[in-house]
Amino acid sequence: MKALALYIHIPFCRRKCGYCDFYSVCSEKQIPAYCEAVCQSLEYQSGTWAAKHEIRSIYFGGGTPNLLSAKQLSDILGTIRSRFILAKDIESTIEINPEFSHSRAALQELRDLGFNRLSIGIQSLKNSDLRLLGRLHSSRTAISCLKQARKYFDNISTDLIYAIPGQSLASLKSNVNRLLRFTPEHISAYNLSCEEGTPLAGSVAAGRVRLADEETEREQFLFLHEYLQHKGYEHYEISNYARPGFHSRHNSAYWQNQHYLGIGPSAHSMLYNTRYHYSADLKAYLEKPGPFHQSEPALESEKIITALRTSIGLDLKQLKAETSFNVLEYAKNHPDWLLQKDSRIYCTLEGWLMLDSILPDLI
Numbered sequence: 001m002k003a004l005a006l007y008i009h010i011p012f013c014r015r016k017c018g019y020c021d022f023y024s025v026c027s028e029k030q031i032p033a034y035c036e037a038v039c040q041s042l043e044y045q046s047g048t049w050a051a052k053h054e055i056r057s058i059y060f061g062g063g064t065p066n067l068l069s070a071k072q073l074s075d076i077l078g079t080i081r082s083r084f085i086l087a088k089d090i091e092s093t094i095e096i097n098p099e100f101s102h103s104r105a106a107l108q109e110l111r112d113l114g115f116n117r118l119s120i121g122i123q124s125l126k127n128s129d130l131r132l133l134g135r136l137h138s139s140r141t142a143i144s145c146l147k148q149a150r151k152y153f154d155n156i157s158t159d160l161i162y163a164i165p166g167q168s169l170a171s172l173k174s175n176v177n178r179l180l181r182f183t184p185e186h187i188s189a190y191n192l193s194c195e196e197g198t199p200l201a202g203s204v205a206a207g208r209v210r211l212a213d214e215e216t217e218r219e220q221f222l223f224l225h226e227y228l229q230h231k232g233y234e235h236y237e238i239s240n241y242a243r244p245g246f247h248s249r250h251n252s253a254y255w256q257n258q259h260y261l262g263i264g265p266s267a268h269s270m271l272y273n274t275r276y277h278y279s280a281d282l283k284a285y286l287e288k289p290g291p292f293h294q295s296e297p298a299l300e301s302e303k304i305i306t307a308l309r310t311s312i313g314l315d316l317k318q319l320k321a322e323t324s325f326n327v328l329e330y331a332k333n334h335p336d337w338l339l340q341k342d343s344r345i346y347c348t349l350e351g352w353l354m355l356d357s358i359l360p361d362l363i
């Protein structure tokens, strides 16, 4: 029985955040039809993948999964349970936004549905940062959500954004300290990136917002690396920290090149070295939620990129001989950035900082 990670994309948001380029729409009226379509996808895909796989992690991401009612989430989970084989110790995560989930009842409902891991989109605990990012919640709402979440979940991940325009190191440290009072088991920390076509990119182009410079990004990355390790977290992926035993099983499946099945518009799958996807088009998905499109075979370059982002690194045995030789040679010539141990190659801390510049020479 092979392990499978299952991702369900919920492509609805109340309002788009200024920096976000994930696929989602701001109209909620299609949610009921969407939930039915997801169940149809699951039924269709189970015909091919259910028999020989055990689902070891389920991840509801978005978008904003907690715009769905408990009944809608329950219907989707019911279809998963009836169609697939689930591991007894399955990791079952739902992403939530604080503004819809700070009540006790909402969080208890998620726990009762069987989710055992919450991923909360905190991003910052400073109101001016949250306004700049275009988030709907306030610092107070985020704190309230964290407090309530602790009563029902013993596995909580929080998203944090750093290198926000105007954010000082002291402000980031205060943010992190406030977050750490709730002892989240997992922290995903991303530097604010400016994606083409987003309102943030428009504000930057118009000169209304000035992005943090490279030196600030570097300083804040290094601070998080030192400080969170000092507080007992393992820096196990370039943007992810976890207390021992709390690495994200679901995301690790992506990073370690394991099989994953993604359901919903824009969701990607990787099964037996072949990539599949549903188009980022809600209307098209609702019309035809069954089969997905086959993309190109998984590329060696993708394996290298994702593996070098992790602390366990890249297993050269998983690469073609020639690619493996090139990576090994590069590591020998750049020991400050890449280290070799047995058949694995890892990034040093400096290598992580330089990863975007290193990759074109490796792939």
Ligand code: SF4
Pocket (backbone or CB within 6 Å): 012, 013, 015, 016, 017, 020, 021, 022, 024, 062, 063, 064, 097, 121
């Ligand atoms: S960051 Fe999350 S909540 Fe904000 S628009 Fe993107 S998917 Fe929606």
